[in-house]
Amino acid sequence: MFECQEISAEHKDLIHDVSYDYYGDRIATCSSDQYVKVWDRNKEGKWTLTSSWKAHSASVWKVTWANPEFGQVLATCSFDRTVAVWEETVGDTPGPGKRGQRHWVRRTNLVDSRTSVTDVKFGPKAQGLQLATCSAEGIIRIYEAPDVMNLSQWTLQHEVQCKLPLSCLSWNPSPNRSHPSMIAVGSDEPHTTPGGKVFIYEYSENSRKWNKLETLNITEPVHDVAFSPNLGRVFHILGVATNNVRIINLTPVEDSQLSGLTKLEIETAAQFDDHNSTVWRVCWNVNGAVLCSTGDDGCARMFRILSKTSWKPEGVLKGEGNQVPTAVEAAHGATQHIPQGSPVGSIASQTARYIKLGSISQPSREPWY
Amino acid sequence: MTTFSVAQEGPLNALALNSTNTQVVIGGRNVFKVYQIEEDKFREICNLRTLKHLNLNFSCNDITWSPSDDHYVATAATNGHVCVWNLTKMGRAMQEQDYQDHKRTVNKVKFHATEPFKLISGSQDGTMRYFDIRMKNAVSVFYSNTESVRDVQFCPHNSYVFSAVSENGSVQLWDVRKPDKSQHQFTAHSGPVFACDWHPEATWLATASRDKTIKVWEMTGRPTLEYTIHTIASIGYVKWRPSHKYQLASCALVIDCSINIWDVRRPYIPFASFNEHRDIASGVAWRGDPNIFLSSGRDNVLYQHSFSDAQKPASKANPQGITLNTKGEVVYSKKVNNTITSTNSSSQNSLSKAVGLMRKISTSQPIDAFHLAWSRTYNFNPNNVEEQESSIFIKLAKSYILHGRSVSELCDHNSAVATQFGKNDIAVTWKIVKTMYGEEFVQNSMNNPKQEEGSCSALEIPDEQKSKGAETPAAQFSGGDEETENEDQVDNAFPNYLNVRNGCLPRGDFFFGENELDVELDGAPIFMDYYQYGYRMNPTPSEQIDWTVPNEAFPIRHEILDRSPPPEQFPDHLHTINLREEQSVQVKVDDQLPGMLVNVKQCSKPSWDPSPIVIQTLHHYATLGDIQTVACILLVLGESRKYLAGLSENLQEHWLLGYIELLSKYRLWNISNQVIKLAWLPSVSQLNQMSTTMNTNCGKCMKPLQRVGWLCDRCHTSENALCSICHQVVRGLYVWCQGCSHGGHIGHLKQWLAQKRVCPTGCGHMCEYIDN
Known part of the structure; x- marks a missing residue:
């Protein structure tokens, strides 16, 4: 079971993105109300607002954290056609007993796009400080901060033209040196077009260009794509949120060294229609074994890998705070180390927003880190 | 109801519809035309610039069409003239009036909505002039006392009142009868105000400014700000949408070429957006129908737009967000579905709370959920923390031993650890790794042809240990102890190792053993087991060899050769074991003969x-x-x-x-x-x-220490780098305050700062030690 705690984010409009930082200790939220908020846990473990600022002059679509190696850095993208990079600074007033006030400073504003910037993501740490953005005009832009200590200087390294308006972007996080940098983008173009709406691009060291490697044959509007963390797989897994959840294996094929371009073998590992409605988001757990998706049915659903080509639904998180174990999960319960329990229908009441389901760990137990 | 367009020779500055919304006049520097609006196209009726003797009067900043008399059109010319055109006449006679009152460019002309022949103009010279088009000169002049007037609009609720906005950010209300003084004046924006528009029903005035906001003012009594819309660019034009109380259209002056329709109650994201223009739009005119409007653009194109072709940015906006962290926690935020919450009484309160944020909800309004968008955010924490994958990961990471002992020992230990945390499949994998790569096996079949001795010694360990103590095994495993482990550790490790064996050997040993092995040995008194084994093995060495070799070596190999189930199927232990047993039986039968015949050769050169x-x-x-x-x-x-x-x-x-x-x-x-x-x-x-380089400063002169060691270039001494408390050289962890550069042994400073805040050197700095 999960216990559910509602965070009253108090954004004045829709929240479009939430994002944990690298360690999972902080949350950033962004909303159409043009604000970005950063949350930290207080001593009781409750999320409290640390910072809130007007980041853009239009809806903020996405917020994403950089690797902490580069500092406490966020990037946001907005309907106002800009991308901003923010850094948290601590004011220079370290008096006794009180810390300096923290605040977020805009380090740069990237204004190359002529239309809404729909997604922004930091590249894998190994490649330094890179930022990829995609926009409604169908252009992927790759920026780089040549000096990681200077977040105000970014150079536009690449502009890659796609034909369709883009809605989402994901870096392949694989640290394997035989896997070149790879980006997947998706388009939410509403009309069914031949060809597909997810494109895989790969950076070629030889030509110093991003080349389109593949087009995935998904014809429905795509709202989110997410590469699984690749800690040691020889193939990549891409989660796609469209009218359903799709899990796609991309296996690099070895024998094309001559052409300089890797080839991918594409295979749909699983497809889940459980949401029975538009699926908006997909995200991965830390080791890439569980995919979590959210849809218009108001549920977050989890799927677990069993083998390269087999996945199973693992659980459902309802907004109101209970996890409903699926039949499959119940059947496999004995071998799974996943939370178990009968669904508890919790009532979202005004006074008791914090609902405890079962006991939590004893305070005497050692913390995890 | 379709979108269509017609291209012109030059950029368009303005457009105006006639009273019946069937014809449109457009104007620009090089354009001055009247079009008939047909079902799916514009048909040109008249091009006023075909005349000879074109002058600047034909270049207009703004156009207005008389609502009471379809013959009259007035233009604001760039040369400061206000011209009135009679469309029924021909040639030069068309220009009925040419008022030359303004000193500078006229920005705006507007016919009065109800009074025929009445016209107002606003100019860059800071004045507004009221005309009766039947008369040669302006009726009255209004001095705004500002540099320039950008827009003037008659109030639809009071025929004498008009508003004027100017570049200094102020809004003025005038009574046409009182030209000496404005009735109201207030600063609306922090930048030039470029446009204003009266709400057709409410007493609201919308103003648009370079400060990237559109503001809606309640104008009864003292003007109060009702709504503010933040936009991405300066706004040059604003127009309320008919029969939609809360909606208005806006055009940007720069950057943004789209025409946005806003719901003032949701001031963050346009309700609809029209992106046909390739350059900025200069004007919007609703064709009576709230779903159709015309627009003129600097891209030379006149468009008719239909709401059926509108882009709805909000519908594309992602209404949900989710994120997972390393601890298996989930944060999920989703759009609240209003149709559901309104029926759900328990959520009613929170809904109304949210609604409270959106001010002034009209209850009579038909259900229109656009402006009610809000999200709820949930944080799901797994509540059986101990069983979480992440906490098992951490426990395993902390408990695994990765070096310092023999492979077999490490495997045994790690296998036991995995079992302890419920990862039976992983435990078995460790066992198999041990079986294949443990010293015993490697000695047996990989390298050492004298496998009998190796296997014997390995199997005899427990026994020998019982009789002789720790020396033999310790010696045997010393091969792995290349790290600087001291004796204590080895000694400690040994019983540990034994325990591990105790816990797990029966299952692992099964590979070496016979088919009839009892799985239930698991928790049984282990030494008894070893006694059993030892008992069976030891007394008759000759028999033991006969017994060990074929049964030990063969089943392992063949079992795997025969594609024994890979570890992923291990969770089902009993099944696997049964399978094994069957296999090994089978293998035994198959290979018994060659096994017996050439057993040494087989073992020394593994075939797989x-x-x-x-x-x-x-x-x-x-x-x-x-x-x-x-x-x-x-x-x-x-x-x-x-x-x-x-x-x-x-x-x-x-x-x-x-x-x-x-x-x-x-x-x-x-x-x-x-x-x-x-x-x-x-x-x-x-x-x-x-x-790995850390730079610190000299504790005395604050000069960065750049040499190796603690020597300060300026003070020529390393004294200042001693521990501030014990004044000894610090070897090992050195901690120092980045504020005052004083530091020392971590233990000393921790102790000191636990009680005091001041630096121990007495430098007066308030050091802070944050212990994570």
Whole structure:
């Protein structure tokens, strides 16, 4: 079971993105109300607002954290056609007993796009400080901060033209040196077009260009794509949120060294229609074994890998705070180390927003880190 | 009801519809035309610029069409003239009036909505003039006392009142009868105000400014701000949408070429957006129907737009967000579905609370959920923390031993650890690794032709240990003890090792043993088992050899040769074991004869290599995301990794980096560093040799210490780098305050700062020690 705690984010409009930082200790939220908020846990473990600022002059679509190696850095993208990079600074007033006030400073504003910037993501740490953005005009832009200590200087390294308006972007996080940098983008173009709406691009060291490697044959509007963390797989897994959840294996094929371009073998590992409605988001757990998706049915659903080509639904998180174990999960319960329990229908009441389901760990137990 | 357009010779500055919304007049620097609006196209009726003697009167900033008399059109010319045109006449006679009152460009002209022949103009010269088009001169002049007037609009609720906005950010209300003084004046924006528009029903005035906002003012009494819309660019034009109380259209002056329709109650995202223009739009005119409007653009095009072709940015906006962290916690935020919450009484309160944020909800308004968009955010925390994958990961990471002992020992230990935390499949994998790469086996069949002795000694360990004590096994395993482990550790480790064996050997030993092995030995008194084994083995060495060799060596090999189930199927223990038993029986039957005949030869030159299967196993765990098992097995194998032929260095590096990455996500720095240290690939082992320089300052003169050691270039002494408390040289961990550069032994300073805040040197700095 999960216990559910509602965070009253108090954004004045829709929240479009939430994002944990690298360690999972902080949350950033962004909303159409043009604000970005950063949350930290207080001593009781409750999320409290640390910072809130007007980041853009239009809806903020996405917020994403950089690797902490580069500092406490966020990037946001907005309907106002800009991308901003923010850094948290601590004011220079370290008096006794009180810390300096923290605040977020805009380090740069990237204004190359002529239309809404729909997604922004930091590249894998190994490649330094890179930022990829995609926009409604169908252009992927790759920026780089040549000096990681200077977040105000970014150079536009690449502009890659796609034909369709883009809605989402994901870096392949694989640290394997035989896997070149790879980006997947998706388009939410509403009309069914031949060809597909997810494109895989790969950076070629030889030509110093991003080349389109593949087009995935998904014809429905795509709202989110997410590469699984690749800690040691020889193939990549891409989660796609469209009218359903799709899990796609991309296996690099070895024998094309001559052409300089890797080839991918594409295979749909699983497809889940459980949401029975538009699926908006997909995200991965830390080791890439569980995919979590959210849809218009108001549920977050989890799927677990069993083998390269087999996945199973693992659980459902309802907004109101209970996890409903699926039949499959119940059947496999004995071998799974996943939370178990009968669904508890919790009532979202005004006074008791914090609902405890079962006991939590004893305070005497050692913390995890 | 379709979108269509007509291109012109030059940019369009303005457009105006006639009273019946059937014709449109457009004007620009080089354009001055009247079009009939047909079902799906514009038909040109009249081009006023075909006349001879064109002058600047034909270049207009703004156009207005008389609502009471379809013959009259007035233009604001760039040369400061206000011209009135009679469309029924021809040639020069068309220009009925040419008022030359303004000194500078006229920005705006507007016919009065109800009074025929009445016209107002606003100019860059800071004045407004009221005309009766039947008269040669202006009726009255209004001095705004500002530099320039950008827009003037008659109030639809009071025929004498008009509003004027100017570049200094102010809004003025005038009574046409009182030209001497404005009735109201207030500063509306922090930048030039470019446009204003009266609401057709409410007493609201919308103003648009370069400060990237549109503001809606309640104008009864003292003007109060009702709504503010933040836009991405300066707004040059604003127009309320008919029969939609809360909606208005806006055009930007720069950057944004789209025409946005806003719901003032949701001031963040346009309700609809029309992106046909390739340059900024200069004007909007509703065709009576709230779903159709015309627009003129600087891209030379006149458009008719239909709402059926509108873009709805909000519908494309992603209404949900989700994120997972390393602890398996989930934060999920989703759009609240209003139709559901309104029926759900328990959520009613929160809904109304949210609604409270959106001010002034009209209850009579038909259900229109656009402006009611809001999200709820949930944080799901797994409440059986101890059973979480992440906490098991951490416990395993902390408990696994990766070096310092023999492979067998490490495997046994790690297997026991895995069992302890409920990871039985992983425990079995460790067992198998032990079986294949443990010293016993390697000695037996990989290298050493004298496998009998090896196997005997291995199997005899427990027995010998019972009789002789710890010397023999310790000696035997010293091969793995290359690290600086001292005797204590070895001594401690040994009983540990024994315990491990106790816990797990029966199951593992099954591979060596016979078919009838009892699975239930698990928890039984182990030494008894060993007695049994020993008893069986020891007294008759000759028999033992006969018994051991074929049964030990063969079933293992053939079992795997015969594609024994890879470890992923292990959760089902009993089944697997049964299968094994069957297989081994079968194998035995098959191979008994050759086994008996050529048994030594068979053993000394193994006919198969377990590596592919081990690699396959590692791949399997990697696929499942369990990089911990993979990396730890690789680390434990140590030199035996050489048997894993076909495992590319890139992949090994990938696995190690994957594990390191995961460890650092859990802040398990020590373990991560241990992995780096144990890594056999230079690219990984060098990871902890980068960025190792720490610079500190001299405690006395604050000059950065740049030499090796503590010597300050200026003070020529290293005295100031001694521990501030004990005044000894610090070897090992040195902690210092970045504020005052004083430091010393971490223990000393921790102790000191636990009680005091001031630096121990007495420098007066308030040091702070944050212990994570």
